[in-house]
Amino acid sequence: MNKFKVKVFKNDGDVIDTIVEGDDGPQFKGDHSMYKLLDCSTIEITGARYEGKNYDLYIDEEGRMKNNNFVNVEATNCFLDWLDHEGRMTMIPNIVGNAALVDPEPIVEDVTTKEKENVKEYNEKKTNYYEGGLEYYKYLEERE
Secondary structure, three states: OEEEEEEEEOOOOOEEEEEEEEOOOOOOOOOOOHHHHHOOOOEEEEEEEEOOEEEEEEEEOOHHHOOOOOEOHHHHHHHHHHHHHHOOOOOOOOOEOOEEEEOOOOOOOOHHHHHHHHHHHHHHHHHHHHHHHHHHHHHHHHHO
């Protein structure tokens, strides 16, 4: 299963950076899922631009119909930057409710780190085997 970087912009202004697992994108259902992070039951996916990079923007599709939601300023700014960058327009240029920036590219684990750990483990075993062999030969010499 892949891992995806997610930045949640809560309606109250809080920002949460997290990782969500999934196959071809973050999973929608489950204990640590997009529905739970956005506190919603329907998600709309659009675009966003943040720090010079394009992202998927997951929004509460029913956010405008909930009484306690307000315009999500941070998500709206990312959405407007994306619209401008892509040369697009929209009738309603704001995001209401919780939203999440999702990097569409899964996190790639550092293979070299794993390889280094494997080599280190091999060298430790080899050293222990070698030292064990020397001790055995010393033992044999002492017996003679």
